[in-house]
Amino acid sequence: MQVKMFVEQLQKTGRFGCLSYTYWDERLTSRAVESMLKPLRIHPLHMKHMMDKFAAVGILQDFLDNLQHQAKSSVQSEKPIM
Numbered sequence: 001m002q003v004k005m006f007v008e009q010l011q012k013t014g015r016f017g018c019l020s021y022t023y024w025d026e027r028l029t030s031r032a033v034e035s036m037l038k039p040l041r042i043h044p045l046h047m048k049h050m051m052d053k054f055a056a057v058g059i060l061q062d063f064l065d066n067l068q069h070q071a072k073s074s075v076q077s078e079k080p081i082m
Contacts, residue, residue, distance in 0.1 A: 026059050
């Protein structure tokens with residue numbers, strides 16, 4: 001909820017009007033990374049840092065995969081049916 005309010009306030013300023021916003025739920029990615037790293041028995045101080053890095057990579061990859069899927073879908077919908 002806080003993120004949506006932040007984005008709404010940012011949009012109201014008009015300073016970033018050329019940008020579009022995408023909301024992405026990262027909870028599942030973080031849990032997946034945690035379950036992947038837990039068996040490695042990493043020191044707790046390093047665990048949080050590594051989880052954040054791997055989760056960021058996973059979130060970015062999911063977003064890019066989604067963009068690619070959307071692009072493929074739009075290209076396929078534009079092809080004439082013969």
